[in-house]
Amino acid sequence: MKQQQNPTTASNEANEANEAADSVRFWGVRGSIPSPGPHTAQVGGNTSCVEVNLAGERVIIDGGSGLRQLGTAHGALPLDAHLLFSHLHWDHIQGVPFCGPLYNPRSRVRMLGPADLHAALAKQMSGPTFPVSLEVMGARLSFEPIRPGATLRIGAITVRTAPLSHPGGAIGYRLEHAGRAVVYASDTEHPEHGLDAALLELAANADVLIYDAQYTPEEYPQRVGWGHSTWLKGCELAEAARARALVLFHHDPTRDDDAVAAIEATARARFAGARAAREGLVLTLDTRGEAKGSAGAAMTRGDAARDGVHL
């Protein structure tokens, strides 16, 4: 694991990494509802959307409002991607109607997720709350249901899944190729005692564990049963799973930049590989073999808005 030497190089390399190298890019890191404004500008206000480039495949996880940003950055180019949905709550699908490349007839997007994925996206794009239908999208779209617990393939990537603890259910994903693994576990609530065994197994030795840290441990007792977890449970899970890096994700919409930074600092004191998700953050998956077990110790924050980090 090595830290970029200078910000300019980091930014350029991060852009190139988006096209070629194995990487994780955060387009939307917020939970529940977009929360733009001056007090959230550093962390970002868009809801859940993460892009994983692995083994030459572009995999997008969740279609929150961050997906609009991804689409805008992609421009007029056709998009060839796999779009995995954890579940169908608004903050995970609301960016779909605003993703420009989905209207490009040359785009080809394979959508995978809960069985009622197509129905939910079609309903979202219907009257009286939306002007045009899903059929207006010109891209070649396919829809495939995933049963939580199933294993599937995306090109050379092995995708393992696990059921998460969330009202209505949610799917956790582990994307693995050539010994590198990225795990996405949002939205999920930790058990009353101990850790979620299925999630612990899913996250085992992950290079990157993206985890639902919507609440603080102090807030959580007032939100039991709402389907979200805390930074502390994230640290415990990452430690037990021997994950290299923990990315605190799905920030509460009430959390401003200072509050996220404070949580990040507290979490890092507990687990050295912890960091807060921010829009524009890019984690590049480096070659394996070095720094295993010293997860994130070499990582520093850098530019909060445009951050390139080698793992």
Ligand SMILES: [Zn+2]
């Ligand atoms: Zn959510």
Ligand SMILES: [Zn+2]
């Ligand atoms: Zn949810």
